[in-house]
Amino acid sequence: MKKEINETLKIALSLLDEKSKVDLSSTEIEIKENKGKKFGDYSTNLALILAQKLKIEPEKIAKSLIKKIPANPSLEKIEFAKPGFINFFVKEGGHSEILKAINREKEDFGLSFKSSPNKKKKILIEYVSSNPTGPLHVGHGRGAAFGSVLSSILRALGHAVDEEYYVNDQGRQVDILTVSVLIRYEQLLDNKMPFPEGCYQGDYIKLYAKKISKLKKENHLVPPSKKNLLITEIKRIKKDEDLDILIKFLKENLKERFHETKKFILQEIISSIKLDLKKLGVKQNLWFKETTLYRSLNKKPSLMNKVKTSLKKTGFIYEKEGALWFKSTKFNDDKDRVIEKENGQATYFASDIAYHFDKYQRGYDKIINVWGADHHGYLPRVRSAMLALKQDPKKLEVIFIQFASLLSEGKKISMSTRGGEFISLSELMEEVSAEAARFFFINSKAEQHLDFDLDLAKEESKDNPLYYVQYAHARICSVFKKLNSENKKYDYDLGKKNISILSGDREIGIQKLLSQFPEVILRAANNYEPHLICYYLRNLASSFHSYYNEERFLVENEEELQARLFMLKAIKQVLFNGLSLLGLSSPTSM
DSSP states (O other), X not given: OHHXXXXXXXXXXXXXXXXXXXXXXXXXXXXXXXXXXXXXXXXXXXXXXXXXXXXXXXXXXXXXXXXXSOOOTTEEEEEEETTTEEEEEEOTTGGGHHHHHXXXXXXXTTXXXXXXXXXXXXEEEEOOOOOSSSOOBHHHHHHHHHHHHHHHHHHHTTOEEEEEEEEOOSSHHHHHHHHHHHHHHHXXXXXXXXXXXXXXXXXXXXXXXXXXXXXXXXXXXXXXXXXXXXXXXXXXXXXXXXXXXXXXXXXXXXXXXXXXHHXXXXXXXXXXXXXXXXXXXXXXXXXXXXXXXXXXXXTOOOHHHHXXXXXXXXXXXXXXXXXXXEOGGXXXXXXXXXXXXXXXXXXXXXHHHHHHHHHHHTTOSEEEEEEEGGGGGGHHHHHHHHHHXXXXXXXXXXXXXXXXXXXXXXXXXXXXXXXXXXXBHHHHHHHHOHHHHHHHHHSSXXXXXXXXEHHHHHOOXXXXXXXXXXXXXXXXXXXXXXXXXXXXXXXXXXXXXXXXXXXXXXXXXXXXXXXXXXXXXXXXXXXXXXXXXXXHHHHHHHHHHHHXXXXXXXXXXXXXXXXXXXXXXXXXXXXXXXXXXXXXXXXXXX
């Protein structure tokens, strides 16, 4: 009904616009659902908004709009209320029209706002993009679930969406990972081999070392003559920077073996990441490797060199103390940023400039990044670099995801990656199920810190929101199973014919709630807020459970029976549609 009122107001507004010298076509129409009956079922403040634009009394505008609103058989009356509201009163049985729409449109219900052909966009969403230095942990899971669900919602509304993972397979962290595995490998052959501080400590490092040992026919990767030198280098490490000396030592002495080991480890970790994401229901179709930014193809310069050349020509790069600097202060940054170090090694910022420039070259209308909350300060730099490269910074949007903490028995579980003490995403999904993990990750605003309660996620009660929603769907299925067991049948046409019977307060409340579903999806898509669908489904499930506990569905009166079954079908369909958008199942029994 809310959508119907919105459409009628648009028609009235267009007729008013024809006589006005002010363009009213972009005016946003807000419709509020009223709790009390005094001011009708719905109201709008459109006349107040137009009064400011037209400099005319809101009462005069409101009455003019009312005259231009097309007749609607579901509306009993439309009234003006001071200072400038238009109130809509729905006829008895008018709310039940939504049940017809749901049972007619089925899986398409809620998607009636699908973008028109000229509004469909080609969108790239990049998310997770964790360094491939170990398994995904709980923090990565939140961004993964968010990006996946947002992609699903935007795609459902008709947009062409690509989901991308940026693989940081070049740079110091990957070298430290390789060193970590190499030393663990050497320890398998010599348990007196020390392990350097600052390297990756997790058990997964030992696992990869054991995998290499099974593949290698020879023993030590490090030449025996260099073993004592290696031990000396490890013992010298006192601070993080000292690891660079160890990396250089191993690269020089292992040569191609170092790079072969790195390649093997990266393949193993990326395969593991893909497996975890698949289990979580994440289906990224693009995997972009950082190393491709540095490759020269067909004797043409690499993308990194192209970007550097372009920035040099426009005067946004200068050399200082042997390093290359980007003039980010030209774009209100507090200082200029290094893009190439004294040793010729590109910084992460340089890679990000080239990567985002590549995104722009692929013809997307909208580029969305899902970043961790600790990257807030990074956005202005990337946008300034795109401006320097003459790209439209408005195309790039960044959604910041706050951190997630795990709670067990009311206490937080500490997590760190390099130190090896972390709960992997895979372990979490084994503990609470992949579906519970996915739902709990998106069941709150992205900008809010998330406390993931492990005990609640496993609980089978109304306090567990996912269980409560899925149980509502299963409960409705049980009603139809019982109907069949009593040798009765559902009659669609008879139910449709008698929906006006459903006039109780609980029934009207549910019908109003069902009519909100399309708007909730639209808001979730436009504002990048998937959690709105979670909130909506919880409210719908709660209303249904209350109705279920208070009423009998399999009544003797055939007209009343079929009308209630008709409404149950609609509730079941909306629950199914909402859970499907979230990438979750709709169980028929629990």
